[in-house]
Amino acid sequence: MTDDARWIEAAQAGDADAFNVLVERHQLVAYNLAYRTLRNREDAADATQEAFLSAYRAVRSFHGTSFRAWLLRIVLNACYDARRRSGRRPTSSMDALAEEVGELPWADERSPEPEAAALSRETRTIIERALGALPEDQRLVIVLVDLQGLAYEEAAEALGCPIGTVRSRLARGRAQVRDDLLASGNLSPS
């Protein structure tokens, strides 16, 4: 996201409209991280709004390379704060989650894989269940790297952990999802 730079500079100089450009560029990713973390639409929206407000107030303290990673760290903290305030609420079942998730495709810089035909409902449900069953640290890394396209470094920054940790959690999470897909017959090794 190299052309964030001009908007970041303007926002740091006090231009709220410039910051709102950043909001619109990153709100899909931010909201989805919150949604995947809190697993509740309303809570995710609240946490996302709080995160953007915090980011706006603190924008002058951003001096890294990835605005997205910095922002997503704030989103995660807002999610953890929301959890502390409300206690763990009952979350949607994984089936309901698979149905709730909208059809909006990911805006992804990478070219789509050949296998990237639309996933069947059954496959999506299997994957959502598998993700939901993962330990949260593995799930968050998969959400950031595989669902949202962050690089290892960005994910490490957003999570506040070393890159090696990103790498190992990612591998374990992917392996588990792979095994679930294989077991359900939704993935045949070529």
Added chain:
Amino acid sequence: MQSPHPTTEELSALLDGELPAAEADAIRRHLDTCAACRADLEALRGTIAMLRVLPAAAPPRSFRVFDAPKPGGLLAFPLARLASPVALRALAGVAAALMVVLFVADAARIDAPRADTGAADLRAPPGSPAAGEARPDQATRQAPPALAPQRAPSSAGGPAAGASSAADSVQALPSPEGATEAPQPPPGFAAPAETAGDRAVVVTAQARQIETRESTPAAPSGLPPARIAALALALLAVSALVVSFVARRPT
């Protein structure tokens, strides 16, 4: 020579291009000769591809920031602090303290006998920490309160009369003789909850005394600046407290 089978972590990193070149080459050489590992790699690759096209949730609205305090130059840090609930409650506390000081300064100009009458009227709700501590001994010493129970406050003349009588009562608390020494600010001042309680006590006491004050000579005609300032501070303190609690709720 067959290199050892790569770990899942190595395969995963290979697919992301996150392996050092030498390791990546060694693993590729192994994969050329090991069907089992190739199968693992392809299953992993297929899984990642599916994860990447998992549909996203649509945000319910835009999260643009509206009317937020601008991250301006020198004021950025203090402004961010001011928006926090703790800071707002501290502000409310400071405003209430200043209000008390103004009441006292104003009351010091009022005759002593009025102070005695005023103290009897001031009955604190049981829950108020500051009022509860200082007043029980006052109530027994003074005449039975002349106030009518739970009267609704009148509007226009109320605040002025209430302010003077509250000032009288505040003055009388630590000094039963009605001396003019300044009372301490209510204890627990730093604690937001107690400050709110004190404020509620003072406002309630003002309301109760309005009716009883009608017969006695009122304060000098017009509102003295001290009382105007005190009222303004009272409003500021209450507003700051309300905002601090409202701001905590999710939108």
